[in-house]
Structures are given as C-alpha cells and as structure tokens.
Amino acid sequence: MRRSAGHSLVELVLVLVLLGLLLAFGLPRIAGLGDRIAVHRAASELASFYDVSRYAAIMRARRVRLEFAADTLRAVYESAVDSEFLGRPGPSHLGVRLRVSRSVIRVGPTGLGWGAANTKLVLMRGVAAESLTTSRLGRIKHWR
Helix, strand or coil: CCCCCCCCHHHHHHHHHHHHHHHHHHHHHHHHHHHHHHHHHHHHHHHHHHHHHHHHHHHHCCCEEEEECCCEEEEEECCCCCEEEEEEECHHHHCCEEEECCCEEEECCCCCEECCCCCEEEEEECCEEEEEEECCCCCEEEEC
16 A cells, blocks of 8 residues: 655654744844835935935025924925925834934035034934934935
C-alpha cells in the first residue's frame, strides 16, 4: 500500500516555527520602515512649502512670514494688512512630531531669509528622524 501525499505533524510544526522566526525578526524592520516613510514625506512637504513661499516672495517682491507649527503651516504676505496665501496641514497629520528652533521666520522680497539663519526643523516619529536647516541666503538643506 502506498503512503498518501499528506504532510506529517512534525513537518507542519517545523514550517510554523520557521515562519514565526522570520516574522519575529522581520516585523520590527517593517514598523521602522513605516516611520521612515512618514518622516521623509513630512520633510519633503515642509521643504516644498518653504520653497513655494520663498518663490512667492520673489515673484511678488514682498516680504513673507512663514509660521511653522505641528498642526499647521502658514505663509503670509506682510504689509499694512497681512494676507495669508498658503496654508497646509502640519506634519502631525502624518503622526510626525515637529521641533523647531524658531517657529516664525521671514523671507525678504529678494528671497533672502530674515531671521532664518540656521533655523532647524526636526521631524521625528518612532525610530526615524530627519531635519531641515534654513540659511540666511534663503536656501534649505535636508539632512537625512
């Protein structure tokens, strides 16, 4: 009589143990990957917000005030009557914490930063962190 093509209990237990070990070692890396993706996206959004606001200051030849908060980002044309022209949700909508050295900076009509020299924006979530630094020349540097 031939034996059936089924699997023995020992083989099934061995496969389950191997799968459990692979999951135990792989799961923390997958969780860290989600943190890194969220932080990188928040940093990219923050950098693009800064660049758009800076170019708006240059195009309109007006001073722009940038306000950074965890829940909202605002760009305002400064004049006798301030007018907000750009608002976006802050990094907290991605579950990312924001720490800034200056919460308000200004960009002049030429694109140069006023009070922006070495302003550091640090984004953190779980095990991942990235930072952005502004210069007085109006540039922004993304540190990973």
